[in-house]
Amino acid sequence: MKLKDNENFAVLGVFLGGISLLSALVLAVVSHYTAGPIAEAKALRDSQALRQILPAFDNDINEKMLHIKSPAGWRVTLRAARKNGQITGYAASAVNPRGYAGNIKMLAGLDPAGTIRAILITEHNETPGLGAEICKREFRKTIFNFTRPVPPGLPPNACLDQFNGQKVPAEGWRIRKDGGTALYVTGATVTSRAVTESASEIALAFRKNRKKISAAFGGAK
Amino acid sequence: MKKLFSIFANGIWKENPVLVLLLGTCPTLALTTSATNGAGMGLATTCVLTGSNFVISCIAGIVPRKIRIPVYIVVIATFVTVVDMLLQAYAPAALYAALGIFIPLIVVNCIVLGRAEAFASKNNPFYSILDGLGMGLGFTLTLTMLGAIREFAGTGSIFGIKILTCWTTDFLLPTSAPGAFIIVGVILAIRNHLKSRAAVKAGKLYVPPAGLDCRHCNICSLSKNDK
Numbered sequence: 315m316k317l318k319d320n321e322n323f324a325v326l327g328v329f330l331g332g333i334s335l336l337s338a339l340v341l342a343v344v345s346h347y348t349a350g351p352i353a354e355a356k357a358l359r360d361s362q363a364l365r366q367i368l369p370a371f372d373n374d375i376n377e378k379m380l381h382i383k384s385p386a387g388w389r390v391t392l393r394a395a396r397k398n399g400q401i402t403g404y405a406a407s408a409v410n411p412r413g414y415a416g417n418i419k420m421l422a423g424l425d426p427a428g429t430i431r432a433i434l435i436t437e438h439n440e441t442p443g444l445g446a447e448i449c450k451r452e453f454r455k456t457i458f459n460f461t462r463p464v465p466p467g468l469p470p471n472a473c474l475d476q477f478n479g480q481k482v483p484a485e486g487w488r489i490r491k492d493g494g495t496a497l498y499v500t501g502a503t504v505t506s507r508a509v510t511e512s513a514s515e516i517a518l519a520f521r522k523n524r525k526k527i528s529a530a531f532g533g534a535k
Numbered sequence: 536m537k538k539l540f541s542i543f544a545n546g547i548w549k550e551n552p553v554l555v556l557l558l559g560t561c562p563t564l565a566l567t568t569s570a571t572n573g574a575g576m577g578l579a580t581t582c583v584l585t586g587s588n589f590v591i592s593c594i595a596g597i598v599p600r601k602i603r604i605p606v607y608i609v610v611i612a613t614f615v616t617v618v619d620m621l622l623q624a625y626a627p628a629a630l631y632a633a634l635g636i637f638i639p640l641i642v643v644n645c646i647v648l649g650r651a652e653a654f655a656s657k658n659n660p661f662y663s664i665l666d667g668l669g670m671g672l673g674f675t676l677t678l679t680m681l682g683a684i685r686e687f688a689g690t691g692s693i694f695g696i697k698i699l700t701c702w703t704t705d706f707l708l709p710t711s712a713p714g715a716f717i718i719v720g721v722i723l724a725i726r727n728h729l730k731s732r733a734a735v736k737a738g739k740l741y742v743p744p745a746g747l748d749c750r751h752c753n754i755c756s757l758s759k760n761d762k
Contacts, residue, residue: 320599329599333606337613344617351624359628442568443707456697 364395366468367423367432369402371395380530384408384519385486386511392520394531401426401531406520407436410512414504415439418449420512428520429481433474433513445505448473473497473506477513482521486514542662546670553677553719554726558645562637563678564715570694572633573682574675575626579618579634581671583641586614588655588667595656607651608642615641646674684718685709 320326364375373396380392393405404424409417419437422430435449453469476497477487487510488494491503498506520527552558562580567573590610598606619638622631641647650670655663683693689710691702708714734741 317597318600321601326599326602330602330605330609333609337609340613341616344620348620348624352620355624355628442710443705454697455692455695456700458700459696 363421363434363436364405364423367421367434368395368405369397369425369431371397371402373397375405378531380527382519382523382526384515385522386515388515388519390516390519392527392531403431404428404520404527406516408512408516408519410508410515412504412511413438413440413508414445414502415441418505418508418512420509420516422513422516424516424520428517428524429479430477430513430517432468432478434468435474435509440505441502444499444502448499448502448505448509473499473509477517482514482517486511486518488514539662539665542665543669546666546673547676548673550670551673551677552646552649552670553674553681554723556646556649557723558649559674560719562640562644563681563719564712566634566637567678567682567685567715568689568710569633569686570679570683571630573678573680575630575634576637577671577675577678579622579638580641580644580646580674581668582618583611583614584647584650584671584674585664585667586617587611587647588650588663589660590614591651592655592658592660592663603656604648604652607648607656611647611651612642615639646670681715681718681722685714688718689714 317325317329361375373394375393375395378394382390382392384390388408388410390406390408394401395403395405403426405421406424407419407421409419411417416439417437418435418440421434421436423432425431434451438446438449440446440449448471451469451471451474453464455464480487487496489496489498489503489506489510491498492507494510496506496510498510546552550556553560553563559580562576566576587607587610591607594606594610595603615638618641622634622638626634650666654666658666687693687698688706689708690705691697691699709718731741
């Protein structure tokens with residue numbers, strides 16, 4: 315009997331198992347060869363983001379990571395940027411689970427005193443056109459940019475830039491709708507609230523753990 | 536030579552997977568929010584389709600008839616995972632960020648399984664590669680066109696470059712799912728209109744080509760025969 319017309323369950327099972335094994339083998343080989351480039355691409359994305367939010371640094375920023383607890387109990391990860399051994403700033407990242415559609419991951423650049431320099435949203439899943447506008451830093455290319463160069467630096471975003479250089483109040487920032495001072499976008503209150511909350515948590519966590527931070531990273535190295 | 540060309544060109548207009556076969560509607564509607572996304576998804580599907588068509592036409596002769604669908608799915612899933620890993624490693628970050636969550640969906644894209652069952656399992660590997668390329672190209676062109684229409688209607692830009700510079704606030708309908716349905720519907724209506732008008736001019740009745748409806752596929756009849 316030909317294999318094509320075989321209806322014996324054992325034969326069918328062995329055949330399917332064999333095909334699956336073969337495909338697993340192929341995947342293992344491809345995964346082996348792409349693991350390096352995938353990690354590199356991820357690291358490149360991360361370092362590009364860090365260069366945008368921190369002042370110039372020359373150390374290996376991933377060398378040391380410090381996890382601190384924010385007032386709400388989130389884990390905030392800190393990395394120190396140094397130039398000639400002097401700390402020029404910190405990169406703080408935190409994940410807010412209370413976005414409109416899942417997690418919002420924030421990466422904030424802090425100066426050595428803990429004030430926010432710049433904020434980036436690295437991962438989010440918010441509504442396009444509403445919540446996503448709060449998380450997006452994007453220079454809008456137009457047809458005129460074929461002759462005119464794109465301006466350097468971080469594209470502006472009013473909702474994210476409003477915390478730059480501000481001193482955080484003891485209870486954190488709050489959006490205007492909730493009686494605070496922070497800007498928000500109509501129709502995307504939940505996202506605005508989450509972003510404001512993330513910025514507050516990062517700033518407050520830094521303030522609360524100042525001793526731990528200076529013990530971990532030291533003043534100068 | 537003529538036959539080779541007709542196999543290749545089939546997917547682009549006559550049997551266009553989106554506009555005629557109406558397969559793969561999920562990526563068509565979900566992903567064509569911009570021309571770049573449409574082109575990226577189309578190219579990724581083309582790679583998977585060509586690869587899976589080739590492998591399936593090679594193994595079609597020995598696969599037991601009863602388990603051919605699971606075997607095809609395993610082959611397709613392997614190709615999708617490979618494409619996913621390659622995109623993660625080498626594609627621009629922005630493209631992977633937009634396509635990433637949809638790449639695994641190519642596994643259940645009807646175009647891939649449909650061509651495996653309707654074409655690759657009955658033809659030789661060379662024809663199957665041509666069919667995969669043609670179908671993939673048709674899919675890519677349609678998705679890019681749809682993406683460009685939706686992007687322009689929604690934001691006034693194409694491929695991320697603003698054409699109408701006075702357009703500052705995005706119009707959400709064309710770039711969201713309901714707008715996708717409306718635009719695809721309008722395009723289908725235009726294509727059917729053109730086809731039927733050509734048929735009327737030639738003095739014929741417009742009938743969809745045989746083999747493009749339910750008859751060409753025997754997935755359902757297989758389970759009937761078992762009883």
